[in-house]
Amino acid sequence: MFVVPTVDISAWVEDGSAEARAATVEALDHACRTVGFMQVVGHGVPAVITDGLASAIDEFFGQELEAKKEFVRPPAENRGYSPPKSESLSYSLGVDPVSRMNDFFEAFNVGASAADYPAVALSEQDYAANTWPSASFQDCVEPYFREARRVARTLTRVFSAALGVDPSFFEQLTSHSIDVLRMNNYALPPGRIELGADLTGMGEHTDFGIVTVLWADRVAGLQVLGADKVWHDVQPAEGALLINLGDISARLTNDQWMSTLHRVKPPVVDGTIERRRSAAFFHDGNADAVVAPLPGFGEPLYDPVTVKEHIVAKLSGSRAGVKNVAAVREASRVLAAATAEHDR
Template sequence: MAPLAFNSTIPIIDFAPFATGNPVAQREIADQISRACRGVGFFYVCNHGIPQALVNQVFEQMQALFALPLEKKSQLAWSDEVSNRGYVGIERERLDPSQPGDLKEAFNLGKQEAASPSALTMNRWPDDLEGFQPTLLTFWQACAEEMLRILQAFAIALDLPKDFFTPLHDEYDNTLRLLHYPPIAQLPKPGQIRAGAHSDYGSLTLLFQDDIGGLEVQTVSGEWVAAVPIPGTLLVNLGDLMQRWTNDVFRSTPHRVRVPPTEKQGQHRYSIAYFCHPNPKSAIACLPSCHSEQHPPQYPSILAGDYLLSRLQATY
């Protein structure tokens, strides 16, 4: 394997030792994750469990999806915060509600329901892209399994039983989001960028980037640093509910996708985000290892589903 690029702010964690099941190795990986989560709130994972060939297939399928005519994509349109599925057009979403709409389009998928799903919870599949649905469902499952492995490491890092988070995420109320940032065809509006500054909403996010770049992460000091694409890795960041769970011990970090410099504005950018959310009825209350007399609980208990819905309502 070729040497990985080095980022002095966002650490790179080799997850292979965790998969061995050795408690000492798992503790070491958990300690590395703990340091990242207490600091920048982002970390790269190499030697994760998602095959690169599958990731490549998803990028190919999403490029075909976003190349469809707008009329076709609009037939799959996102309709409401409860479903949170379907196609989201350019400027439809404002991740920073104080700024103009984002210069991106997206396609959201939820878990594939079993028999007789409600119309509100049905995924919207394009009918003329061969292989799209099976590829995305296979990828969905791979991300769900990786999510649980990483949550095990989080639990160890927080001095909890290894499977503490597993039953709190076993309904897989997650969102797989395909993202396309088209070339910049005209001068952006004041304050408009490709994805406005925001923090994610749930427990954690798995992010896969192409090689174009543009993602930036805000450090504790307020500086924006590039989260450069590193081949063969996935990028993990925390969401707001994990920060609430940990009483601000772990950090849900603001991030954004900037408008590229002029010489790169003709390029397409693609990324894949898998947003991991607790079960809707999971109560998010301060974990026992994250408070003390000197650091009492900072947040009231809240149901995960109620928090997610409130954040989505503010975004659209």
């Protein structure tokens, strides 16, 4: 049976006992090796912060499309507004979608800018400044960004313990991390999209970086590819954050930890799409960090690559339509799942 494990990280948030911390490490390691997703509780994010985030999402996406398009930025900057059908996440894996740039979700991105790391000389191309639609939007989103970053950094401390590396390993890897918060909306007025049996809310993909912290409505839509090559429905448990690993973690562990494929296939009820909101915080690592399998994790399956090189290749696929031909291992899993689904 496919199950997304629940992991309580309160012992690492609140400086718990050695026994409680060890139990968290064991549970997290098991989740990373078997599913690549987990329901994290004990994270300490106040409800008032997530409520504020939800209100900001409602405020922005409730506008007319033309008003939202004022905040479109060049794809390489990974900031601002992405209109419906301007992306195709499966292209980030080098997999041809049914039609190019067909994912119907809309999104708004903010992230860590060069100004956030004043002690380091960073390119604004890699750490772009943010565009804020309104002061009220910024006032609600920034507190959640800080909380999600705290959760991500707490998780990487647990990662260090689980992988048996120096406790400072991930601190060095993320000292000027590319961090992005992507707020997604999966509800569009009738006539804006073509409703059909193969409607794609967000195409199958793996996340790019180290770890993703996801807040989402408890609405069906998210599907995770299990080891059985079957897509399973997943939604956050009450009060939990959904956590999944990204490609950088898979590369570091030589695929012993899983960067799991997932997608969004939204429910269509009476010809309309049930609304679903989500906000994914991507903790990706330093742009200039070189990532390769850690010693002791077997014969390397991946060549060394910088975080920037990896992310640019995937963004060029999903947002600029340039097929990512380097994602050979990931693409093979998508195609195998498609074949299994067809055979059933």
